[in-house]
Amino acid sequence: MPAVAETIETVQSVQEGGYKWGFETDIEMEFAPKGLNEDIVRFISKKKNEPEWLLEWRLKAFALWQKMEEPNWAAVSYPKIDYQDAYYYAAPVKKAGPKSLDEVDPELLKTYAKLGIPLKEQAILAGVEGAGESPADSGRMPVAVDAVFDSVSVATTFRDELSKHGIIFCSISEAVQEHPELVREYLGSVVPQGDNYFACLNSAVFTDGSFVYIPKGVRCPMELSTYFRINAKSTGQFERTLIIADAGSHVSYLEGCTAPQRDENQLHAAVVELVAMDDATIKYSTVQNWYPGDADGKGGIYNFVTKRGACRGARSKISWTQVETGSAVTWKYPSCILLGDDSVGEFYSVAVTNNFQQADTGTKMFHIGRNTKSTIVSKGISAGRSQNTYRGLVKISPKAKGARNFTQCDSLLIGDQCGAHTVPYIENRCITAKVEHEATTSRIAEDQLFYCRARGLNEEEAVGLIVNGFCREVLKELPMEFAVEAQKLLAISLEGSVG
Amino acid sequence: MLRIEGLTAEIEGKQILKGIDLEVPKGEIHAIMGPNGSGKSTLSYVLSGREGYDITGGSVTWNGQDLLAMEPEERAAAGLFLAFQYPVELPGVGNANFLRTALNAQRRARGEKEVDAMAFLKLAREKLKKLHMSDEMLKRNVNVGFSGGEKKRNEVLQMALMNPSMAILDETDSGLDIDALRIVSEGVNALRGPDFSSLVITHYQRLLNYIVPDRVHVLMDGRIVRSGGKELAEELEAQGYGQASAA
Ligand SMILES: Nc1ncnc2c1ncn2[C@@H]1O[C@H](COP(=O)(O)OP(=O)(O)OP(=O)(O)O)[C@@H](O)[C@H]1O
Numbered sequence: 001m002p003a004v005a006e007t008i009e010t011v012q013s014v015q016e017g018g019y020k021w022g023f024e025t026d027i028e029m030e031f032a033p034k035g036l037n038e039d040i041v042r043f044i045s046k047k048k049n050e051p052e053w054l055l056e057w058r059l060k061a062f063a064l065w066q067k068m069e070e071p072n073w074a075a076v077s078y079p080k081i082d083y084q085d086a087y088y089y090a091a092p093v094k095k096a097g098p099k100s101l102d103e104v105d106p107e108l109l110k111t112y113a114k115l116g117i118p119l120k121e122q123a124i125l126a127g128v129e130g131a132g133e134s135p136a137d138s139g140r141m142p143v144a145v146d147a148v149f150d151s152v153s154v155a156t157t158f159r160d161e162l163s164k165h166g167i168i169f170c171s172i173s174e175a176v177q178e179h180p181e182l183v184r185e186y187l188g189s190v191v192p193q194g195d196n197y198f199a200c201l202n203s204a205v206f207t208d209g210s211f212v213y214i215p216k217g218v219r220c221p222m223e224l225s226t227y228f229r230i231n232a233k234s235t236g237q238f239e240r241t242l243i244i245a246d247a248g249s250h251v252s253y254l255e256g257c258t259a260p261q262r263d264e265n266q267l268h269a270a271v272v273e274l275v276a277m278d279d280a281t282i283k284y285s286t287v288q289n290w291y292p293g294d295a296d297g298k299g300g301i302y303n304f305v306t307k308r309g310a311c312r313g314a315r316s317k318i319s320w321t322q323v324e325t326g327s328a329v330t331w332k333y334p335s336c337i338l339l340g341d342d343s344v345g346e347f348y349s350v351a352v353t354n355n356f357q358q359a360d361t362g363t364k365m366f367h368i369g370r371n372t373k374s375t376i377v378s379k380g381i382s383a384g385r386s387q388n389t390y391r392g393l394v395k396i397s398p399k400a401k402g403a404r405n406f407t408q409c410d411s412l413l414i415g416d417q418c419g420a421h422t423v424p425y426i427e428n429r430c431i432t433a434k435v436e437h438e439a440t441t442s443r444i445a446e447d448q449l450f451y452c453r454a455r456g457l458n459e460e461e462a463v464g465l466i467v468n469g470f471c472r473e474v475l476k477e478l479p480m481e482f483a484v485e486a487q488k489l490l491a492i493s494l495e496g497s498v499g
Numbered sequence: 500m501l502r503i504e505g506l507t508a509e510i511e512g513k514q515i516l517k518g519i520d521l522e523v524p525k526g527e528i529h530a531i532m533g534p535n536g537s538g539k540s541t542l543s544y545v546l547s548g549r550e551g552y553d554i555t556g557g558s559v560t561w562n563g564q565d566l567l568a569m570e571p572e573e574r575a576a577a578g579l580f581l582a583f584q585y586p587v588e589l590p591g592v593g594n595a596n597f598l599r600t601a602l603n604a605q606r607r608a609r610g611e612k613e614v615d616a617m618a619f620l621k622l623a624r625e626k627l628k629k630l631h632m633s634d635e636m637l638k639r640n641v642n643v644g645f646s647g648g649e650k651k652r653n654e655v656l657q658m659a660l661m662n663p664s665m666a667i668l669d670e671t672d673s674g675l676d677i678d679a680l681r682i683v684s685e686g687v688n689a690l691r692g693p694d695f696s697s698l699v700i701t702h703y704q705r706l707l708n709y710i711v712p713d714r715v716h717v718l719m720d721g722r723i724v725r726s727g728g729k730e731l732a733e734e735l736e737a738q739g740y741g742q743a744s745a746a
């Protein structure tokens with residue numbers, strides 16, 4: 001059954017309304033003092049027992065960041081962020097270093113339960129015997145979870161199964177300790193420190209994130225999954241994720257987020273770097289539902305993320321799929337650098353904005369190798385008084401002979417106070433390259449709504465169904481579990497947007 | 500029993516229904532005929548609760564309930580079904596998903612157990628077979644790219660699945676080939692029984708050879724101008740509306 005066929009249960013199960021996940025977990029915290037300076041950078045590095053080279057790397061980034069200016073070109077506006085008025089390090093206090101799930105704070109497990117971490121993962125995290133051990137039991141791939149709780153990865157499952165294949169899946173702090181050579185080689189190799197303001201800040205103060213290495217020729221036997229969750233008050237989140245797929249390998253990685261409700265705006269500036277060697281494939285899927293602010297636009301997360309993948313090898317492929325429903329302000333452009341000949345970059349995106357949310361998202365595809373191919377499918381849905389901008393760049397270098405790009409941007413408007421904007425930049429410097437762009441803007445038609453209602457759906461279910469239909473091309477790219485969650489989110493995030 | 504009394508309705512300030520009186524007792528099938536633009540579809544929309552119509556007077560009760568006070572989805576859950584004259588396309592929404600979502604929404608509203616995917620598929624296949632429709636229909640997006648006849652059959656498929664107690668068929672026969680007309684009529688006749696009533700809107704007497712109505716009403720310019728037995732349809736066919744209404 002196609003994933004979209006699951007809409008029924010999910011759409012129905014979310015009738016309560018509002019942001020379901022607004023709670024705060026009570027776990028002892030260990031904070032770095034408030035503010036940002038060189039000492040804080042040293043504090044973080046020391047706390048994490050990092051080698052000298054990494055401290056130097058952070059300090060270099062910090063020096064660079066101080067000279068940079070916050071970008072203001074995106075079509076979003078937000079109050080000036082006071083970088084001195086935040087904590088840059090907060091870790092759940094470790095009792096004895098959680099080597100198994102039994103040692104994980106029960107509060108944390110409760111948090112996962114409230115988050116409704118789907119199906120298998122919940123059982124795994126809850127320690128249900130045999131959960132997830134047999135990939136055959138549901139005909140689906142099992143999921144390994146590396147949970148980032150605030151700044152430190154607390155629980156990693158499936159370690160053994162993965163290590164049998166030589167796969168490394170751990171927190172980046174652990175990777176720094178145990179595989180420093182890999183981290184040193186690849187860290188900052190896709191997103192250089194000075195790339196942009198937020199990435200630079202992240203380079204200086206990143207606390208944790210995931211690290212994945214798939215060895216040559218290995219097909220990762222399960223989906224790798226991380227649940228991010230911003231928990232401590234005023235704790236900026238600076239995750240750093242690094243995924244390396246060696247020649248001929250294959251991996252699918254899932255990232256999902258929910259955040260507790262709160263009043264102050266919170267900054268999130270993650271960096272994700274992907275590296276795909278010859279014939280390697282990385283599929284990176286995100287479902288993002290951070291607190292978007294209340295109906296008046298108060299509160300909510302600022303999400304300034306730098307995600308970039310490098311297709312270094314020939315015939316390598318990187319595919320980004322994202323469903324963005326959360327955050328007050330989103331600024332995000334997962335990109336692909338197509339270096340290897342015949343390499344492929346894909347970007348499938350659904351961005352939903354409601355109330356006063358602002359999203360400025362899109363992708364960049366850099367065609368450098370010959371016969372490189374990229375596909376961009378962007379679905380923007382705006383409701384309320386929100387603003388939704390697609391900003392894309394397709395750049396084809398003179399060497400990229402036979403390069404091809406296809407871009408499709410569709411906007412759906414709900415109500416008449418929202419805005420949708422499409423800003424495609426194309427820079428083609430190669431005459432044998434072919435670039436195609438299609439864009440549409442539409443509204444949910446009254447006759448569609450009535451047709452659904454005459455069949456028994458209420459207005460919100462009807463909107464959910466029509467919106468899910470509008471996003472189908474993107475949703476079908478998501479792994480099953482995620483597709484279900486994504487549909488649920490689409491429905492939740494548009495609640496109250498009609499009528 | 501559906502009872503419409505003195506119903507008047509307008510759209511965008513233009514009066515379309517000018518005082519409709521009509522009773523459809525339980526178990527009966529009534530046909531409505533009338534010239535283009537006389538208000539037949541408007542009546543069907545008003546009965547199903549479409550927004551945009553100003554109901555300026557009159558009342559509609561159905562089994563004692565005030566139908567006009569209900570939301571469209573409440574009417575559906577209560578057993579009212581409208582087969583659209585122009586079925587609507589829903590891009591990206593799979594037909595099977597749509598039908599099951601709708602069926603379960605109705606069942607939930609009635610406090611009944613939902614049907615799971617497997618049970619639904621079985622049920623849907625059964626109905627498809629009866630209507631001589633291919634399973635392919637379930638995989639396609641709702642009405643997208645369907646031929647005119649396929650759209651109409653899809654409406655009848657939905658009706659068969661929802662098993663309504665009151666079905667309004669708005670020109671379901673238009674655009675159907677002869678075989679389809681028979682099949683669709685069989686679909687309606689299969690529902691016939693003491694608990695099923697229907698309002699069949701049509702331009703063609705031919706349909707009424709298959710679905711034999713208990714009563715035939717002529718709607719002209721927003722009013723029922725004549726009512727009679729099934730022979731009225733034949734008279735209309737022979738003489739046209741001008742003659743018939745004057746009679
Ligand atoms: N949205 C609207 N705005 C203005 N006039 C409308 C609107 N909808 C319907 N009408 C008018 O109402 C009248 C009745 O239309 P209706 O669709 O009910 O006719 P009908 O009897 O179903 O005709 P047909 O046999 O052609 O299907 C027509 O004159 C039509 O133009």
Ligand SMILES: [Mg+2]
Pocket residue numbers: 539540541584669670
């Ligand atoms: Mg009509």
